[in-house]
Amino acid sequence: MLKRSFYTRSDVLQISKDLLGKVLVTSFAGQRTSGIITETEAYRAPDDTACHAWNNLRTKRTEIMFSEGGKAYVYLCYGIHHLFNVVTAQKDQAHVVLIRAIQPLDHPETMMQRRGIMQLKPQLTAGPGVMSTALGIRIAHNGVDLCDPKSPIWIEDRGIKLALKNINQGPRVGIGSSGESADWPWRFWMADSKWVSKWKK
DSSP states (O other): OOOHHHHSOSOHHHHHHHHTTOEEEEEETTEEEEEEEEEEEEEETTTOTTSTTGGGOOOTTGGGGGSOSSBEEEEEETTTEEEEEEEESSTTOOEEEEEEEEEEOSOHHHHHHHHTOSSOOGGGTBSHHHHHHHHTOOGGGTTOBTTOTTOSEEEEOOSOOOOGGGEEEEOOSSOTTSGGGTTOOOEEEETTOSOSOSOOO
């Protein structure tokens, strides 16, 4: 399990890169599932106009983003997709990393059952909404402490190391109307992985 100090660093872009190759794990009702993180996106208040907490906006939804790093920020997109983010930085700095995709590791059959998919293929977990469904993550898990030994969600380091040349980066997805930061290259993904959302370029 990653320690608090991993998350409380101030550079959300570096954390987004460092999360690639780490393993996201869930354990619900005795069912453990996991996957290697293959794609991330960084969001940073107050200057990032694509961030929910842009200009340090504090609302009932965004308040968790101002917590000390290591908490889960889960929100509904279009009222359907449960998107899982990792809160980073120190308290009162609203920095988060959206986990966009994983490569299944432990118990992919459980993930396929949750998704209603009969075949192990990238569509299972390549994309933030389908990834959360496959792992059993819901909006009810908003605020979960990823560093708590009793947490049902956590991230592990299993020794997978990536060279900088094996990390691609480009614009984030679905934020075209967010103004000047829409084209910032704050999405990162494993260059040689097929377990990445369709927005590879």
